[in-house]
Amino acid sequence: MLLNLWYVAALESDVPSDRPLGVRMLGQDLVLFRDAEGVIRALSDVCVHRGGSLCRGKLQAGRVACPYHGWEFDGEGQCVRIPALGDEANLPKRARVDAYPVELRYGLVWVFIGDAKADERPPIPDTFAPYFESADWRCIAGKFHFPANWQRVMENGLDTAHVHFVHPAFGNPAAAKVEPAIIEESQWGAKTAHSFTAAAIENKSGASRAALEEAGRAAPGSRRPSSELQFHMSGLTIQILQTMAPGIAQCILSCDTPIDEHSTMAFWIQARTYKREPEHDADRAAMVTKVYEQDATVVCASRPAFVPDRELDELTIAADAMPMKLRAKIAALAARGWWIAGNGGNSDHGVRVLPSAARARDPEGWVLPTVQRA
Numbered sequence: 001m002l003l004n005l006w007y008v009a010a011l012e013s014d015v016p017s018d019r020p021l022g023v024r025m026l027g028q029d030l031v032l033f034r035d036a037e038g039v040i041r042a043l044s045d046v047c048v049h050r051g052g053s054l055c056r057g058k059l060q061a062g063r064v065a066c067p068y069h070g071w072e073f074d075g076e077g078q079c080v081r082i083p084a085l086g087d088e089a090n091l092p093k094r095a096r097v098d099a100y101p102v103e104l105r106y107g108l109v110w111v112f113i114g115d116a117k118a119d120e121r122p123p124i125p126d127t128f129a130p131y132f133e134s135a136d137w138r139c140i141a142g143k144f145h146f147p148a149n150w151q152r153v154m155e156n157g158l159d160t161a162h163v164h165f166v167h168p169a170f171g172n173p174a175a176a177k178v179e180p181a182i183i184e185e186s187q188w189g190a191k192t193a194h195s196f197t198a199a200a201i202e203n204k205s206g207a208s209r210a211a212l213e214e215a216g217r218a219a220p221g222s223r224r225p226s227s228e229l230q231f232h233m234s235g236l237t238i239q240i241l242q243t244m245a246p247g248i249a250q251c252i253l254s255c256d257t258p259i260d261e262h263s264t265m266a267f268w269i270q271a272r273t274y275k276r277e278p279e280h281d282a283d284r285a286a287m288v289t290k291v292y293e294q295d296a297t298v299v300c301a302s303r304p305a306f307v308p309d310r311e312l313d314e315l316t317i318a319a320d321a322m323p324m325k326l327r328a329k330i331a332a333l334a335a336r337g338w339w340i341a342g343n344g345g346n347s348d349h350g351v352r353v354l355p356s357a358a359r360a361r362d363p364e365g366w367v368l369p370t371v372q373r374a
């Protein structure tokens, strides 16, 4: 797993105003809470006193209070009150936990995990803004849990050939050839586009089928959908724009947060141009979930659980070009020392935490060590 990326920790709507929320990512526990101004904050969940779990505590005037002995931590991770020392006490500097920068974008809570300097950090991808901000697109959001490694999940999302075999409502196994496509690479990702022969209209359902039928695009051979596919390392984000017919399009953003090495939470937003009335939202959310379930069926059964270390242990073809671009980006970031080794060195005898930007500015005076790097 990689440090020094923005990751989606939650849907903004999941963060309550009256209590903290625990989230797990990169094999560690974080606590999210709203401070006195309602701004969402993210801290390491492990209290540095006796290891209490902060997300099981209470909100106290915009601070999170540990459930064990009531130490109160502010949004910067500084402990500002230790009840057992009394209100007049000088608190030790080491009474602090790592605090991670938070940004809200597209209704998602993005958290920067790592200690890279600000000018080394990748940005949050802005490619979804045209869909999220336009009244011509209707957006819905949700999440899907894969009991699978994040690289396996991402490679599936970037795999154009599987669509014909795994998603009957989109692909067409009788016309499954993947034509060579140009891939545009950027510093933090890559992008490609292609068109393909549509699935039979009988395979489609719900609002998209109705929209295509109303537009007279249901006849066989009348559609050759196009797809634009891109990824960005921040948020481990995949964005797929599908134009099913002129004026009938949908764009999905999937941010694949590793919960740990064996488990991934895909936070998704779907934008659509058709049937934009809210009454179609549940149907579209069910469709997105069904597509993820179809992916999970193949991904979770793939072996080994992690992408193999040796290329020789797989047979790669031209149609696998996008997943291979992802592997190259991951390898480049790992070579910068951003890879977390195994489970980060945690055990029943010692806890390690995810490093934060404050560690780079002020490396001394922390109680807990940070996760081990490869």
Ligand code: FES
Pocket: 047, 048, 049, 050, 051, 052, 066, 067, 068, 069, 070, 071
């Ligand atoms: S363990 Fe958190 S206050 Fe003691």
Ligand SMILES: [Fe+2]
Pocket: 156, 157, 162, 163, 166, 167, 291, 295
């Ligand atoms: Fe898929």
